Amino acid sequence: MLANASRFGLSCSVVFFALGVAAGCSSGDDGLSKDGTISTQRQAVIRGVDSTADQDSVVNLSYDGDRTTGCSGTLIAKNLVLTARHCVSFFDDTGTITGEMTASQLNGKTIFVGRDGPQKNARGDAPDARGKLLVVPTSTNLFPTDIALIVLDRNLTAPIAPIRIDGGAVKGEDVTLVGFGVDETSVFVSTRKQRRVKVEAIGPATLSYFILEKGEFWVKESSCAGDSGAPMFDTATKAVVGVVSRGRNGVAADPNKLAQTCTGANAEDVLTDLSAPVARAAVLKAFEAAGATRSSRRRRRRPHPATTPTHRRRTRTRTRTRTWATTRAPRRRSVVPRADARRRPSRRAQAAAHRLRRTRLRQPSASSASGCSRCWSVGARVARDD
Numbered sequence: 001m002l003a004n005a006s007r008f009g010l011s012c013s014v015v016f017f018a019l020g021v022a023a024g025c026s027s028g029d030d031g032l033s034k035d036g037t038i039s040t041q042r043q044a045v046i047r048g049v050d051s052t053a054d055q056d057s058v059v060n061l062s063y064d065g066d067r068t069t070g071c072s073g074t075l076i077a078k079n080l081v082l083t084a085r086h087c088v089s090f091f092d093d094t095g096t097i098t099g100e101m102t103a104s105q106l107n108g109k110t111i112f113v114g115r116d117g118p119q120k121n122a123r124g125d126a127p128d129a130r131g132k133l134l135v136v137p138t139s140t141n142l143f144p145t146d147i148a149l150i151v152l153d154r155n156l157t158a159p160i161a162p163i164r165i166d167g168g169a170v171k172g173e174d175v176t177l178v179g180f181g182v183d184e185t186s187v188f189v190s191t192r193k194q195r196r197v198k199v200e201a202i203g204p205a206t207l208s209y210f211i212l213e214k215g216e217f218w219v220k221e222s223s224c225a226g227d228s229g230a231p232m233f234d235t236a237t238k239a240v241v242g243v244v245s246r247g248r249n250g251v252a253a254d255p256n257k258l259a260q261t262c263t264g265a266n267a268e269d270v271l272t273d274l275s276a277p278v279a280r281a282a283v284l285k286a287f288e289a290a291g292a293t294r295s296s297r298r299r300r301r302r303p304h305p306a307t308t309p310t311h312r313r314r315t316r317t318r319t320r321t322r323t324w325a326t327t328r329a330p331r332r333r334s335v336v337p338r339a340d341a342r343r344r345p346s347r348r349a350q351a352a353a354h355r356l357r358r359t360r361l362r363q364p365s366a367s368s369a370s371g372c373s374r375c376w377s378v379g380a381r382v383a384r385d386d
Helices: 003-008 117-123 277-290 347-360
Strands: 010-016 021-027 043-045 058-063 066-077 080-083 089-091 097-100 109-112 129-135 148-152 174-179 193-198 216-219 223-225 231-234 240-248 268-273 314-318 324-328 375-378 381-384
Touching: 058 080, 058 117, 066 240, 066 277, 080 240, 080 277, 109 117, 129 277, 148 277, 174 240, 223 240
Parallel strands: 021 240
Antiparallel strands: 010 021, 043 223, 058 066, 058 109, 066 080, 080 148, 089 097, 109 129, 129 148, 174 193, 174 231, 216 268, 231 240, 240 268, 314 324, 375 381
């Protein structure tokens, strides 16, 4: 029924299957549950500008070429797409997940690569890939883990977007939303759009229309129908920090004016943070399912030498191919001084003195006459150690 998505501010794209119905939702006031109740809303970038070719990791998702059933997604491996969980799952009025797409249903999820993905879709072009396997968080609650990962039936040659799962979004951070769908005039765009915004707050927090959960953050007017699952990039590093989940501005939905629920100063767009523990675990699980290697430049912190129990320690460093490289720290010299370190003669001198003692020290020497009990006479040099 409509109440479930209306309660959460989801506007959904409807996907019909031979065996059932699935949804793809985002900003708006209507929704969809497993019983088949539908909505005609979709999600897209409001007041955006044309997306560039370096953002081709953002792909268009639809069901068997139907442009009105779309979500957005991000290619994070050659055969792995990151999107929103409500695009591929069923849920009830309380936001509890009641089911996921079956394998046959997932195969109907078509992926179109490029800025002109909607045009390819409209022309009836063959999709660049289809869904094969679904990986979702272990939580049965839709929020705050509204992400899903689709393993594709083939590798794609499009750019792969980096993701940030070890550090969450920061209040005031400059971020960029990239996605497909209707614009502020409620017209479906023919090319991908983008828009820069600021992170307003990090959950937990209470907003005008939502309760922001821990593991979520929100931005002002940016997304609308068709952008569900769209990535929010860190503008500086180009890494994905979040996924579009839901939004609302307090205005009732109108099927003839899709954008009116997304625009204005009151608009609140909520995103799932990839650094949330459950979301992060789902991403890593999906990498394994896709047979992909996690690429990272981040190194583990090395322990300070003073805290290391031995002078020879081993530290591990992650390499970009997810293999482990072992490095050995240099030997540390002893920092404990010996009281006689400067007075003790070399071993060579001691050996020479020992030989002389056996042959020549039977006669009194100047050093023994002086009362030194631990003196060795070596030629004209005397080394004292008392």
